[in-house]
Amino acid sequence: MTAPRIGFIGAGNMASSLIGGMLQQNFKPAQLLASDHNPEQCQRIARQFGISSSTDNAVLAADCDVLLLAVKPQVMREVCQALPAMRKPGQLVISIAAGIDCRSLSRWLGEDTPLVRCMPNTPSLYRQGVSGLYATPSVSNAQKQLTEAIFNAVGISLWLDQESQIDAVTAVSGSGPAYFFYLMEAMINAGEQLGLNRDTAERLTLFTALGAAEMAVQSEVDVAELRRRVTSPGGTTEQAIGSFTADQLPQSIARGMQAAARRAGELAEQLGDKA
């Protein structure tokens, strides 16, 4: 069987993360293609990964077994509606856009198009990604397996029962790397204020984050217990956690994540097909 050809429409941050991770696994440069309306993005991605690229999305639509839509939600309608009606037979379309739902995508691409919605995240570049997946009924088992092969090559993936859960996945893991980067920024700045030089504060923070994540993934006890084990009674951690709790940090995080999920719904409402 020939290797399936996978075309990325939109050669930006997320396409680069996925392609970079896939090439470190079993995927070959010859089976990956990318298109972007910006010629500089086309050149960059072709040079970086040794794959073919085009400024014409229609080239990928005619040629690829999987079209992976990696443009911003704001241009998704225009991109889908401009694709030729005659695409490669049996082609699977995967959208990674926040918000835009399968109902809109199927109206723009054709009602019987096999569609998967996926919410990945940028650590896919280092094969540490997490992706939530939802398939419409017209997606075959073989296409589901191919979808898993793509996203498991860049980390782990899990199927969702309901499309609406994609908005929650977006709020937890799609946007999630940014929350941890935000916390790291704050810790680096605070370390500097405590008298460390910036490089030292940065190295301490980043390797603490890496170590804590590794422990949480490997450990047989939950993260609350891991936290308790660092928190000596009458010690230093207790003071920090007490201060975070008094400042209502958990409630603040919950409100932020609710805002992210709400925004996904607004994107669907504002940019989707309401008819």
Ligand SMILES: NC(=O)C1=CN([C@@H]2O[C@H](COP(=O)(O)OP(=O)(O)OC[C@H]3O[C@@H](n4cnc5c(N)ncnc54)[C@H](O)[C@@H]3O)[C@@H](O)[C@H]2O)C=CC1
């Ligand atoms: N950045 C992230 O962490 C994540 C992003 N996503 C989703 O991935 C999608 C892409 O996001 P990013 O990669 O961050 O955006 P980006 O802006 O880095 O990449 C989008 C690319 O699409 C290109 N583009 C715009 N109009 C086009 C057209 N008509 N034809 C072809 N290419 C066109 C742009 O030139 C750009 O290179 C979004 O829908 C976003 O919701 C999902 C999960 C995580």
Ligand SMILES: O=C(O)[C@@H]1CCC=N1
């Ligand atoms: O911020 C966004 O809208 C995209 C979706 C998840 C991560 N980045």
